[in-house]
Amino acid sequence: MADLQSDQLGQAGGRLPQVLIIKQPIALDGYLPDLSKRFDLLKAYESPLPIDDFLATFGKTVKAMICTRGTRVDRELVSKLPSLELIVTTSAGLNLIDLSECCRRRIAVANTGEIFSADCADLAVGLLIDVLRKVTSGDRFVRAGAWPSKGAFPLGSKLGGKRVGIVGLGSIGIQVAKRIGAFGCSISYNSRKPKASVPYPFYSNVCELAANCDALIICCALTAQTRHMVNREVLLALGKDGVVVNIARGAIIDEKALVRCLVEGEIRGAGLDVFENEPNVPAELLSLD
């Protein structure tokens, strides 16, 4: 953001360039005062106008927009912003932005690049430990007051020696591999094509990867190709003792299939940072440990 000069956005006659923000950008809260000095921030979320009216009123002159996670930028939205030159998203994923339309309109799109990769990787490892060692379920057990009455909590499972499959060995996947290696797990991966720079075994097929792993960690982007890539077949290949962790996008997993596998004990557990229809989480998932 610091490199974004306001004159690049066509500042004319002393007026600040207009930047549209549709949803409240919580991650940017601390930066808004500074941004306000350099840009005319059009905060749709503070306006009493419905979004369509807001765009009809202010959309014509908007030069740039800031998207927070959950803001969908489709062809229809872009058509209401004829002066749009730049989309900045606070997310690493671009699945909610119609990239081919942006390409056609020559609108630049900037995401967070690798800024969040380490944090996503930390969380992925945290969720894997959580599911295997039953951290949150142990927390619920203790908080529910069950320890004195029910006695010992069931044992967890160790990380050491576990075969972990990383789905998508991009900047997040690489960071996950680096961390997981320190726990004595063996690593293999699936991605669009094998990476020459890594020593881990490559599987071109997610199902085959799952069949050879105790845990899958989903780190790939959500695209038309990866939507529901982790389906019932993959989960069954992972098996009864298998664990799936998703820190990417909910829809990479077929959530209905996941719920069924969890309910029926066809896999051991799941550590989910994302869901298919956020913020709505299937009731069956919430009822499981």
Next chain:
Amino acid sequence: MADLQSDQLGQAGGRLPQVLIIKQPIALDGYLPDLSKRFDLLKAYESPLPIDDFLATFGKTVKAMICTRGTRVDRELVSKLPSLELIVTTSAGLNLIDLSECCRRRIAVANTGEIFSADCADLAVGLLIDVLRKVTSGDRFVRAGAWPSKGAFPLGSKLGGKRVGIVGLGSIGIQVAKRIGAFGCSISYNSRKPKASVPYPFYSNVCELAANCDALIICCALTAQTRHMVNREVLLALGKDGVVVNIARGAIIDEKALVRCLVEGEIRGAGLDVFENEPNVPAELLSLD
């Protein structure tokens, strides 16, 4: 256990040596059938007799005992077992066993050595990630159905660059350091004396270590010297953004001081696998996130 020959325990006249087990050894459940073939297991937890009567009846000829976590072996208990030659505990910690009395009586004591070190280290890292990235509190948030109504969950804090102080650089502490290093944390430690074999800065004083760290991970044994070693002064030195993780023994932390610091926001959070008076957990702790 496999090396424990029954004849070493004074098997005479074809009778199997008597082994006392006071509390149900859940971690050994799968091994009991095999042990039963080689030893006469005296399971006090299955007897209708009060423990004193049980020991008065059977204690005289007991050669060995198996202790599970929570079994206290004090001078009084040992005095009721005049033939005792060996204590085997399923725990790494020996804080519940009166070692000086065992030494005087020439009773051998075997613990789990380093078998659990990797698992304890995994959990320590899991709890650190959990507190910093708010995993269990996020889990509660989602399960409580708060996501659709309250919107975004507060952001967590990254591990990268955090200064982590390890209290007790034994076999568990070393394994924690190895894992934490992969997350880009810087490591320093406190122990009885500096270790020549490690590259991490040493602090002879826990309070000084805390003052120079963002997180403390307690990995030391509970002894008379370490009881309440992490007191209010240490927690205040750790500071408002500080996190404490305890996978050792509850009583190493002054729990009352910890609760007060958490309630008053004098430290950021705590990841606790152990408590001072297990299985009883202070109500104030349960009410906190």
